[in-house]
Each structure stands twice: as structure tokens, then as C-alpha cells.
Amino acid sequence: MDVYTPQERSRVMAAVPSADTGPELRVRRLLHRLGYRFRLHRRDLPGRPDIVLPKWRTVLFVHGCFWHQHAGCPRAARPTSNVAFWDRKLDRNVRRDQENRRSLEEAGWRVLVIWECQADEATAERTLREFFDRWGEPGASATGAAASGR
């Protein structure tokens, strides 16, 4: 049961390639289990991040390896037909991601990308723990984490 015509569907998929996909749901469940509070798809932020953790001043993207061109990843291999079309499209995605990251960082956000191929529960949990360990445990205030880091 698809509410979209194929044409609309492809437009929607192009606009929000990672919305509500399996890997993103998995990361959301994981964050919830680890005790992180988050918001979804803040439209007012560059790149409309998949997950926003306001308390940690962090935005999290769950990126598809192909659409966002995960460097060195087999899933990011470019199609061998329509090469010019795909190069143009994928290069544009990569450029847009870079611009969004720069805008977010300039606005004081930290940006974490979880790649689709690393979004299995164990790997994603390790990535999140390593990222947030620098800030202390959830529940600790930023100042508390800074104080305990002395």
C-alpha cells in the first residue's frame, strides 16, 4: 500500500533518503536504551539532521553508504552505466553534506555520522559511546562533565 505514485515516491526518496529507514530506527532505539534524549528531523537545521540531541549540542546523521558516498565502502561503489548522471548526482550529495556539516559546526553543533554499514547495534553502540564519553554519561551536565575531567 503505497500512498505515492512512483514519480512522487522517487521525489520523496531523493529528498529524504534516510528518513525512517531500518538503520535510523535501530540507532534511535539504541539511543533511547542508552538514556539519550533526542528530537527528530529538525527542519530548521542545515541538512535536516535525522536525530538531534539538544543537550549535547550534537546532531546525528544516519547516512546511506551509497547516497552519501561512504569513502572506501563497497556499498558506495558507483554505477557503471549512466556514469555522468551518477557522478553529478552523487558528487552533489557529497558537496551538500560537507556544506551542511560546516554550517552546523559554525553554529556550534557537533556532527556525528553513523554509516548504514556500521549501524548494526554493536558497532553503533561503540561509536556512540566513544563519541559521548568525551562528555560524560547521560544525565551529567556539561559543566559536571568538564569538572570531573580535571
Ligand code: ZN
Ligand atoms: Zn559504508
